[in-house]
Amino acid sequence: MLIVDDDTIIRITLRSLIDWNEFGYCIAADAINGQQALDYIRNNHVDLVITDMKMPVMDGVGLLKEINKEQQIPEVLVLSGYDDFNLVRDSFRYGACDYILKEGLTQEALISVLERLDRKNPAEGKGSQAEDHSKNSRSDSVLLAEMAMGKQPVSGKFLSQDYLVIQFEIEDFYKVSVRFGDNYEEALIKPFFDLAAQIPRVASRCILGTLAPSRFLMLYRINDTVQYEENAVSACRQLCNVWKHFMNLTVSGGVSSPGHGENDFLDCFEEAGRQLRLCPLKGKGTLSAPWVKKSVAYEDVKNTGDSYKKLLRGLLLGDDLMVSGEKSRFIGELYRIGLEEGKEMCLRLICALAWEFSENHDDITAIFPEAVNYYEKIGRMEEIRILELWINNYFRWIMDYHTHQSDRKQMDMMSRAKRFILDNYANPELTLKSVAGFVGFNEKYFSTRFTKEEGMTFINYLTQVRIRKARELMETTDLKIYEISQSVGYNNVEHFTRVFKKNWGVSPGNYRK
Structure with missing residues (x-):
């Protein structure tokens, strides 16, 4: 697996979010832009690429275009921001297998995508995706979402009359998502949809689809061309109130201008997303529509x-x-x-x-x-x-x-660094550089900050951790000294003995006696 992102924190997060070996992958390398990734792919075997969309030198779409020219084409999983839906749609055109929103980059979301990849037929070609996912076998909800995201061509199946597109977003999702456990489909999305279906005017004229666990879209068919603005906003507010009352979810929404037919659908979808991005001016749990007077554009x-x-x-x-x-x-x-x-x-x-x-x-x-x-x-x-x-x-x-x-993040950084040391002290290759990389700071800054916060250098702190663990092993196990030495990160038992005696005043053998 190859990780491609110019954001250090995202690369580190992807490395540590799950046990990749458990899912049959090893992390081959990182790349900070599409060109660097392409150079690696041309010289090494890669099965899976996880790539950002917006990067310098070569972006994610450019990387996908070039990958398609190669003899061996890896699967490509796209990382996206909420404002990158155009890029995501382009990525599907060039063969991306799926996407994850960066804001939704959780262990559960990543595992779900990997499991879908694992179930995928190895013989399936990228060009057969449209046939295998026949529109006739899909529910309207799934088809609506896949049309919006570019996984399916836009169909006129339910776009024959005037309509609005609405995008909904659950606010503070990654604070409230813990309530729903690992199974978003059953614990969140199904009741979310079931509640919407209880509202007659929503059930009779709307189709609701899922873009991500925290993002939904709705097609609202216009029956009354005179009062559609008031009626649509009223229906959306009723939906948001129901979700708030029965699921304790604060939901904001962005509403598009009217559209007609398949040619207007993607424009309406994009406009709804733009309106949603204007909601911060009104606050959480609000709606934004293009016809509201004195609203910013x-x-x-x-x-x-x-x-x-x-x-x-x-x-x-x-x-x-x-x-x-x-x-x-x-x-x-x-x-x-x-x-x-x-x-x-x-x-x-x-x-x-x-x-x-x-x-x-x-x-x-x-x-x-x-x-x-x-x-x-x-x-x-x-x-x-x-x-x-x-x-x-x-x-x-x-x-x-x-x-x-900033002060809080510095404290968080030190806590994460110390936890990383406690989890990895047994690794002889653990260094100041590797810990600094884990918390996302350059080596010199991290070293200075660590010494200031802890009152000792990084190497002295690591040594104390290792010697303390060695003492615990001597007191509670029958392991030989050389085995203890290896268990706490020292490959050379003579070096371990010198360090132990310097820190504790006696040799490991005498300490055990």
């Missing part, structure tokens, strides 16, 4: 984020110097465009910041103890100077939050 948020990328980056890094200069530019623009346009620009920037939080596996709502509807909050401001004061305070809240988070 997805493209405007994207453009504002691009214009103030440096400001967003500075806020995320807690870099006062970077924020200071960019903040002055932003405030100056507020005064130039005036109060009303300035309010909208603040909304667009906050939404872009929420996206940045999500990219960093964080949650912008965690900054405040209570839910905030930014449309209402900013809409009440009646003077430009009040808006300036509020946005200045908002930037400071962000900076303070990340300072706190």
Whole structure:
């Protein structure tokens, strides 16, 4: 198996998430972009590639295109973000076998995909996938989801009248998912669908499909062309209330503009996803639709984020110097465009910041103890100077939050590092570099931080762990000294004896006596 991702944390997570040997795989290598992966594949045998979509030099789609030109074609499992659905669809066109959302990269999700691969007929060719998964043998729910994700061509089977596409997302999914155990299908998805089927107007005119355990889509057939907007939003709110009341799940939704026929379906699906990404401005458990007045537009948020990328980056890094200069530019623009346009620009920037939080596996709502509807909050401001004061305070809240988070993450990093040492002290190859790599820091920084936090160097800490374990073995077992030496990570018994005596004042043999 070959891991391809430019994110160090993702590569480390994939390595340690499951026991790969148990599933018949060994990790051959890592690559940080598609070109590096392709070079490896051309010179080595690879059965499975797990690849990110967005990478420098060559992205995931480019890698898939090139792999298809090779004589030996491995299976390819795609890692995707919620905003990468276009790339995922392209990946299926070029032969990807499945995908996992990065936000959903759990042990259960990975095992589920590997089990599906294990059940797959080895003789099955990539080109026969459409025939084997005949539309006639699929439920409407599965077909809808596979059309959206590009696993199946779009069919006009249930697209003959006007419709809306809605994407739903379970908020804080990886906090609440533990309630459902390993079997999402039975414990989560089935009751999720069963509850929807209890609502007559949903059952009669809607089809619900699953994109991922935390992401769903719904096709809403329009019967009343006059009141469809109100009726669709009302049905979605009823669904979200039912899921909240009976399953304690907070669900947000994004609604598309009307579509008709198969040619509009993918555009509507993408628009629903874009609307869903605007929900952070209203808060969790809300709906976003394109016809709501005074709502920000997805493209405007994207453009504002691009214009103030440096400001967003500075806020995320807690870099006062970077924020200071960019903040002055932003405030100056507020005064130039005036109060009303300035309010909208603040909304667009906050939404872009929420996206940045999500990219960093964080949650912008965690900054405040209570839910905030930014449309209402900013809409009440009646003077430009009040808006300036509020946005200045908002930037400071962000900076303070990340300072706190950074301190917490440093503590988490040390805990993870020490746990890794305790789990791997018996490995003679355990080094400062390998532990630093596991927690995602460079060797020099980790060494300095470890010494500062623990009051001793990494090598002294590792030695203490090994000697303590050796003492326990001497006190509780009849193992020979050379066997104990090997059990705690020392291949050379003479070296072990010297280290033990230096740390404990007596030789291992005398200690045992």
